[in-house]
Amino acid sequence: MGNSSSMLTQYDIEEVQKYCEDTFTQQEIVSLYSRFCQLDRKNCGFIPSDEFLSIPEFSLNPLSHSLLNMLDGLNFKEFVAFLSVFSPRATMQHKIEFIFKVYDTDCNGKVTFRDILRVLKDMTGQFMPEKQMEEILTQVLEEAGYQKDSVLVLSDFMKILGDSDLKMEVDFHVD
Structure with missing residues (x-):
């Protein structure tokens, strides 16, 4: 091409x-x-x-x-x-795989509490104290059946996000 x-x-x-x-x-x-x-x-x-x-x-x-x-x-x-992944025609699995890759910053196929916290810090900047982020993340993980020391793999992300309504779409203008 x-x-x-x-x-x-x-x-x-x-x-x-x-x-x-x-x-x-x-x-x-x-x-x-x-x-x-x-x-x-x-x-x-x-x-x-x-x-x-x-x-x-x-x-x-x-x-x-x-x-x-x-x-x-x-x-x-x-x-x-x-x-x-940002197309409205992308599957939920495709979107979740992408999200997993964003959190898996060291590309080892695993996401830790620290990995998630690092991405949350990037997204929130200085708007939320780290201790508060840790508390919220701990609560979210526990509600999903995981602990702070859990190591998540792609199938865990599928389980957690599979039923959600992810809106990851961009309008691709056709010239």
């Missing part, structure tokens, strides 16, 4: 659509390709993680530094796959 929107073939579009499990329409993929090419300033076929910080909506996100760990050097297919 080239670096200009005219180089995106029907085959490429269908391949990306299949790779992302039809979370985007063909028109949305073409639009995303155009945006990808804008972000690929060096025309090298991938976007380095630091380029994402040039996107105002991304750089202002309190989790941007956690997300950067997931974004280093994305090609177009990976770019669309990363964004697919």
Whole structure:
């Protein structure tokens, strides 16, 4: 797949659509390709993680530094796959897997109390004292059947969040 929107073939579009499990329409993929090419300033076929910080909506996100760990050097297919979790057509499992990766900052397949607390600190900044965050998190974990010293894996996140109504959607404008 080239670096200009005219180089995106029907085959490429269908391949990306299949790779992302039809979370985007063909028109949305073409639009995303155009945006990808804008972000690929060096025309090298991938976007380095630091380029994402040039996107105002991304750089202002309190989790941007956690997300950067997931974004280093994305090609177009990976770019669309990363964004697919924010599509209204993404499955609940896909969304929960993404959330788990955000909390699993050391990528060991496990999330600890400290991991969750670190993300909460990033999200709340100085608006909530750490002791209060710890108390709330302890209560939430206990209500879900876990202890402060529990180590959570993906299946635990599925159990905890599986019945929730996660709203992780972005409006992808089609050019």
